[in-house]
Amino acid sequence: VVRMPAGPTVVITPWNAPFMLSTWKCSPALAAGNTVILKPSEMTPAVSAVMAEVIASLFPTNEVALFEGSLPTSQALLDLPFDHIFFTGGERVGRLVMAAAAQHLTPVTLELGGKSPAVVLNDADLTVTSRRLVWGKCLNAGQTCIAPDYLLVQRGVAAPLIQKLGERIGACFGADPLASPDLASIVNAGQFARLQQLLQGAQQRGQVLFGGQSDAARRRMAPTLIRVERLDDPLMAEELFGPLLPVLEVDDLPQAMAWINGRPKPLALYLFSTSADAQRQLLEGTSSGGVCVNDVVMQVSVPELPFGGVGNSGMGTYHGEAGFLTFSHRRSVLRRPFQLDVPLRYPPYGQRLPLIRQLLR
Numbered sequence: 001v002v003r004m005p006a007g008p009t010v011v012i013t014p015w016n017a018p019f020m021l022s023t024w025k026c027s028p029a030l031a032a033g034n035t036v037i038l039k040p041s042e043m044t045p046a047v048s049a050v051m052a053e054v055i056a057s058l059f060p061t062n063e064v065a066l067f068e069g070s071l072p073t074s075q076a077l078l079d080l081p082f083d084h085i086f087f088t089g090g091e092r093v094g095r096l097v098m099a100a101a102a103q104h105l106t107p108v109t110l111e112l113g114g115k116s117p118a119v120v121l122n123d124a125d126l127t128v129t130s131r132r133l134v135w136g137k138c139l140n141a142g143q144t145c146i147a148p149d150y151l152l153v154q155r156g157v158a159a160p161l162i163q164k165l166g167e168r169i170g171a172c173f174g175a176d177p178l179a180s181p182d183l184a185s186i187v188n189a190g191q192f193a194r195l196q197q198l199l200q201g202a203q204q205r206g207q208v209l210f211g212g213q214s215d216a217a218r219r220r221m222a223p224t225l226i227r228v229e230r231l232d233d234p235l236m237a238e239e240l241f242g243p244l245l246p247v248l249e250v251d252d253l254p255q256a257m258a259w260i261n262g263r264p265k266p267l268a269l270y271l272f273s274t275s276a277d278a279q280r281q282l283l284e285g286t287s288s289g290g291v292c293v294n295d296v297v298m299q300v301s302v303p304e305l306p307f308g309g310v311g312n313s314g315m316g317t318y319h320g321e322a323g324f325l326t327f328s329h330r331r332s333v334l335r336r337p338f339q340l341d342v343p344l345r346y347p348p349y350g351q352r353l354p355l356i357r358q359l360l361r
Helices: 018-031 045-058 071-078 091-102 126-142 155-173 189-204 253-261 276-285 320-326 350-360
Strands: 002-005 009-012 036-039 064-066 084-088 108-111 117-120 150-154 208-210 224-227 244-250 268-272 290-293 328-331
Touching: 009 018, 009 071, 018 036, 018 045, 018 084, 018 320, 036 071, 045 064, 071 091, 084 091, 091 108, 117 126, 117 253, 126 155, 126 244, 150 155, 150 253, 155 208, 155 224, 155 244, 189 208, 189 224, 189 244, 244 253, 253 276, 268 276, 276 290, 320 328
Parallel strands: 009 036, 009 084, 036 064, 084 108, 117 150, 117 268, 150 244, 224 244, 268 290
Antiparallel strands: 002 328, 208 224
């Protein structure tokens, strides 16, 4: 078996971590021997301009080329017969990418995100749990595809966990989170307006438990805990991709799993529990791109773990060896000597047919 380059590859990356996610995809594509066209998001033009300069200084354009531009640029690239397409973004655009790839029978890798839940059971260490949840949710102001999107908390620990989460947010970002140098801004006015609408709706319904401050001029929004009681709540309709954290109470793990299984499969699934039996139940009874137990986001830091989605959260994997394999073609090669050319395989078979049938059984 020989690993061959897949061939000319296009990599389309998102705005939330434009440099990191571009290098994470382009590196294995180049390691596998492919040429790469990189199309970064138009929402972060300053980063794209820097990447264009860096790539032009390191690679000839017939090895790596970066194309800046908006939707028409992406559409023009997807009309071309590439040998592999790697797209990171939302589910809606992912469907369009896959439809375009089908015109040329081009294989695709899709990293699409989704609403990644975190389950917190009664036996969790709430102090450590709150630290890790706040860190993971507030990383890049929640603009991370594997940020915990909402919490499913067992009733016995819901109140103390909410208190500890609030205390932890204060410890990280101070009494005025909007003034903290450690809190990132929302990427643009459109994304801020979307989050602000969700926040204002929760405020009007009296659901905000902690936080709620925002500043449209600076596109800053405080980490906010929001009580949610129904799965049809507006906050549960789509991936939040911001510092809003809905908290839903559940009776037990089976109820949490039923809620998870009633939604599209997430890119990441988190469980906070010391129970080996609970961990086993979650792994056996749910489906997700990946699972992290007693922490969040850290699974992407382990190169030995393939990273990718399933169902609505994507298809295919990368990171470490998985990335090299994704951008390769597994070519089977058989070599035979001229010696030992057995006549039995060639017709006419005549009376040898019963023996051949016996050998094929």
